[in-house]
Amino acid sequence: MSTLKAVRGTRDLLPPETELWNFVEETARRVFARYNFGEIRTPIFEDTQLFARGVGEETDIVSKEMYTWEDRARAQSEKAQSLTLRPENTAGVVRAYIEHKLGETGLLQKLYYIGPQFRRERPQKGRYRQFWQIGAEAIGPPSAGSESPLRDAEVLEMLATFLNELGITGWRLEINSVGSATDRPRYVAALREALAPMKHLMCEDNQRRAETNPLRVLDSKDANDQEIIEKLPKIADYLDDASKAHFAAVLAALDACGVKYEVNPRLVRGLDYYTRTTFEFTHGGLGAQNALLGGGRYDGLSEAIGGPKAPGIGFAMGEDRLILTLQSQASWGQQIADEAANTVAKGPHAYIAPMSLEVAPNALELAQKLRGEEFRIEVGEPGLKIRRHFEFAEKLHAKSIVFVGENEVFGKTYSMKPLGSRANIVWNFTDFSKFVSALRGTNRNLVSGP
Ligand code: HAM
Numbered sequence: 001m002s003t004l005k006a007v008r009g010t011r012d013l014l015p016p017e018t019e020l021w022n023f024v025e026e027t028a029r030r031v032f033a034r035y036n037f038g039e040i041r042t043p044i045f046e047d048t049q050l051f052a053r054g055v056g057e058e059t060d061i062v063s064k065e066m067y068t069w070e071d072r073a074r075a076q077s078e079k080a081q082s083l084t085l086r087p088e089n090t091a092g093v094v095r096a097y098i099e100h101k102l103g104e105t106g107l108l109q110k111l112y113y114i115g116p117q118f119r120r121e122r123p124q125k126g127r128y129r130q131f132w133q134i135g136a137e138a139i140g141p142p143s144a145g146s147e148s149p150l151r152d153a154e155v156l157e158m159l160a161t162f163l164n165e166l167g168i169t170g171w172r173l174e175i176n177s178v179g180s181a182t183d184r185p186r187y188v189a190a191l192r193e194a195l196a197p198m199k200h201l202m203c204e205d206n207q208r209r210a211e212t213n214p215l216r217v218l219d220s221k222d223a224n225d226q227e228i229i230e231k232l233p234k235i236a237d238y239l240d241d242a243s244k245a246h247f248a249a250v251l252a253a254l255d256a257c258g259v260k261y262e263v264n265p266r267l268v269r270g271l272d273y274y275t276r277t278t279f280e281f282t283h284g285g286l287g288a289q290n291a292l293l294g295g296g297r298y299d300g301l302s303e304a305i306g307g308p309k310a311p312g313i314g315f316a317m318g319e320d321r322l323i324l325t326l327q328s329q330a331s332w333g334q335q336i337a338d339e340a341a342n343t344v345a346k347g348p349h350a351y352i353a354p355m356s357l358e359v360a361p362n363a364l365e366l367a368q369k370l371r372g373e374e375f376r377i378e379v380g381e382p383g384l385k386i387r388r389h390f391e392f393a394e395k396l397h398a399k400s401i402v403f404v405g406e407n408e409v410f411g412k413t414y415s416m417k418p419l420g421s422r423a424n425i426v427w428n429f430t431d432f433s434k435f436v437s438a439l440r441g442t443n444r445n446l447v448s449g450p
Pocket of ligand 1: 137
């Protein structure tokens with residue numbers, strides 16, 4: 001029988017690397033809390049219609065990358081429901097906003113999420129079929145200020161702060177405005193007109209997009225089509241005065257906060273719900289998949305999926321890509337990798353060696369007590385020869401070995417030996433605190449030591 005492997009495009013994350021993932025997530029939680037964001041957790045699968053109507057039928061995500069299946073019908077008379085593993089989290093958050101009537105609070109809802117997303121893309125470095133996003137959305141009724149350019153700038157400033165606190169250097173912010181719901185159709189019509197005499201020269205995908213969703217032509221990566229794409233009309237020339245003023249106000253607030261950006265008039269992004277501000281942060285260390293994160297404003301999304309008017313702005317970062325970037329930054333990545341190695345690979349603070357099966361309960365009891373003092377403890381197999389206990393303790397990189405045998409149990413003593421030293425120290429049960437201090441002493445070098 002062939003051995004089973006993780007499915008193509010998915011992967012296991014193992015210690016000590018998972019320490020790095022936790023560090024990234026903890027930093028996000030800490031930074032987002034300062035901006036008064038709270039966590040939301042939505043289901044990993046949703047009704048397929050949510051993505052078809054929210055993200056857009058014509059997008060690559062919906063037309064070819066979703067994991068979709070028919071659920072079993074509950075009764076024969078019932079139609080089976082079509083379900084989809086979420087390819088992104090914005091549609092789910094907006095669905096939850098509508099379902100729980102969060103708009104009725106009259107307040108802006110500031111929500112963040114951390115979790116896996118699923119897209120059937122061609123796997124490569126930085127691109128997976130199950131990947132992790134850390135994202136946030138600020139959404140609410142217009143009366144709560146949800147349309148204000150201040151929100152866009154605040155979210156972007158939060159992202160710059162987060163990346164800087166994480167220690168990611170050299171990121172670039174590209175920003176654009178794709179206009180309002182009324183600007184877009186005028187621009188799309190102009191694009192269609194400009195593409196009509198040229199589309200036959202383009203790749204098959206772009207010929208189709210020119211018909212169905214000409215905006216998608218703009219973010220095409222096809223090398224041969226770039227010359228034509230460069231010459232197409234620019235969205236900036238089709239923005240109405242309100243959209244122009246909105247964009248100018250976002251940029252002015254970014255200037256005031258010292259957040260550096262570049263305006264990229266071709267940045268339309270691959271999801272249909274965007275209006276006005278769109279942005280991406282890229283990083284040179286990532287190679288072809290250089291987008292660390294993407295986001296923008298979606299003033300019409302709630303209404304598109306049957307909700308009240310609820311403009312919003314948000315982003316999602318590729319957590320896999322944040323990790324790759326950190327690892328590519330030699331000095332910083334090494335420092336964190338070393339810390340992670342210290343906490344995991346360097347092993348437990350103590351290895352408890354139960355000398356017989358009879359004393360196993362005493363060994364567990366002592367482990368419980370030491371873990372209560374925040375020590376990382378490994379309990380060995382009861383009754384092994386002492387030499388074998390030492391072998392295990394060394395393999396685990398334990399800092400010390402604690403013996404629990406009949407001598408200790410009946411003599412009411414703790415017996416400990418720092419590994420690599422000749423000393424063998426014994427305390428009475430009444431001297432537990434001295435025993436703890438000695439254990440701490442042997443663990444001084446451990447980063448996560450108590
Ligand atoms: P997106 O641009 O599709 O936007 O994805 C955001 C980020 O997720 C990307 O910049 C990238 O870092 C990461 N990502 C996407 N696909 C993959 C993949 N296959 N493997 C690894 N990482 C990936 C959204 O998802 C929007 N929901 C963002 C948003 C939130 N807009 C408004 N609010």
